[in-house]
Amino acid sequence: MEPFKNLLNPALVAEAGARLRRHAPRFDAEAFTAQACAGLEALEMKARALQICAALEATLPADFDAAAGLLEQSLAPPTAPGEISAAPGLHEGLRGWILWPVGEYIARRGQRQPERAMAALHALTQRFTAEFAIRPFIVQHPALAFATLQRWVADPSEHVRRLVSEGSRPRLPWGQRLHALVADPSPSLPLLRTLQDDPSAYVRRSVANHLNDIAKDHPGLVAAWLEAHLPGAPAPRRALLRHASRTLVKQGHAPTLQAWGLAPGFDGQARLRVSPAHVVLGGAVTIRLTLQSKAPQPQTLVVDYAVHHVKADGSLSPKVFKGWKLVLAPGETATLEKQHALKPVTTRRYHAGRHGLAVQVNGQAVASAHFHLQLPGG
Template sequence: MEPLKEIYSSHWIQNLSFVVSQIDPKIKASDFQKKLMESPWKNYELKERINRIADTFLFFWNDPLVKIEPKLMALIKLLRKQGVSDFNFPYIFLNDIVVKSGIQDFETSMRILEKTTVFSSAEFAIRFYYINFFEKTVRQMEEWSNHKEPFVRRLASEGSRPILPWGIGVPAIKRQPEIHLSILENLWNDENEIVRRSVSNHLNDISKLQPDLVLEFCKNKFGVSEILDKNLKHALRGLLKKADVRALSYFQYDTKWKPEDFKLTLTKNKIKIGDSLEFHLSFLNPSTKNIKIRIEYKIGFLLANGKLGNKVFQLGEKLLKSKEKIEINKKHSFKPITTRVYYPGKHSITIVINGSECETSQFELLNGK
């Protein structure tokens, strides 16, 4: 798979340079392209390339933000005319231009970000305004949570997350995540799924800091619709994986239920990096009642320090009839991925049902060479 940074291909940059020359005749397309791609462009990773594009614009537009504003709006208008859709990640540098040229001009920045976030999300850019104008930014985000445009409402939730991936940290939000509960109350049942999903992710962030806050928020919100219940489950996913009894009870998982005749079998006790761990499990519902179950497996990955770090994976959910027996076959891949380093040695796998650990087996991971 091609690295994400290659979204900024030579063809893409040529087109951007042409568009820039159309909205600002003082800039030659060839000059813009040359400046943008000068060494060490080829060695830059994704975030460095985004930063470089913004800096290239500001090399030619060395003006206050209020003077850059009409050019940015003209740029977006022409790109849309070319068929570029809204909420388009490659153009996220537009928000960086706003921050770099106007971080001290709060009013102009907010006016522009309200528009650019529709074209390419401003969730990372808004974090810099939290750092510089915390109270004013909180009020602005609360106002945006009632905006008619869904991508602006999403910004109110996404940009204010306590633990936003890729985003700069905002210590004041981590210290008091409850400060944005009014925004989440406005948006948790929003008509737009992309907004609701952002709220779920925001709540999941808070659950890592103040779980009781999220449990209380969700407690009386179930039963409105199947879709909203699904969003609430996504919000509580972290607590469900941690086997939080209260979170499990919200979804009618009986944490005291125990299976009978439980068996966990590994096809092999030794596998190579690059191969898959194959396992089989079976068990019986001994109850005279139907039981709703949530089945997960937890891999204990060997870490560089010699300890095991656990990660939970879901196997599924099922309503087990009285005396019903279930059998599951599963493969877990140990193919190398960028987000995890595999270390040869002893690992473990544990089956978890309704938050309770049923059985653990050991296996050895070997070098694939």
């Protein structure tokens, strides 16, 4: 598997320098490429982006307006709806991952001209994403940033409308933590209220993730949001709100469960079997769960499971995965089965040892088991 960091590579940097010089013949493409590529292949992804950004700072015009204009002229046409970047290569202009360091440059050098910088991010996000670059402006120029985002909720480009939600997420992965919005998310709520019925699924999914971020710090606010916006909601909004509720459902948050017509817990017996007892990384375990209802009425059940992964220090770290949703009639017994793959991924490092697996129904644990994971050759 090709390392993710190689999306920012010397060939792409050289191509970007040539593209910039095409629009500004006096741009020193050689100096830019030399500085950006010095030791680049030894760096991880974010460090590569920051080094390329530093090379831009050293070689673009000192006047930010002129530099932003050159960057805008060098952009490829906007990407199609639902895409972040299109085909590899910069033959049509700057696009895709090379725009991560460009966004970082705008965030660093544009703070003294925030309106001009926000205009540049409006263009950039239609070729990649400006969700990381916009966050320093939200922190340092909140009034201007939110006034701009309020205008952008009606922008013709779904990439720009998505940026309104994604860029202002309090806990965006890889992004700067927006501590003021973690403490008080109210400035973003009018934006989300409009965008939750956006015609683009790409935008609506961002809104769902934004609300899920808020739920981690303000569960009551999201439960109240469900109470206000779930009754009579059209199917796309219901799907959005269900995705936004996922953390609270997994936690067994009673008001959220009630909003979805789910009773807290499970009235019945649960039996869990995980096999095989020993598995080598790259294989899978089979989860077999039997639920027997003791309730006098039907039960609507959301069944998830948590794998408790062994960490390097021997402690366990749980990760919750989606399981099943079903309605269990009074006295009914249901057997549920699925495979859980244990394959190497870039976001998790596996360690050998005794892993736990716990099943939870409507957010409450009902059964647990374990299996031993072995590493290849171990």
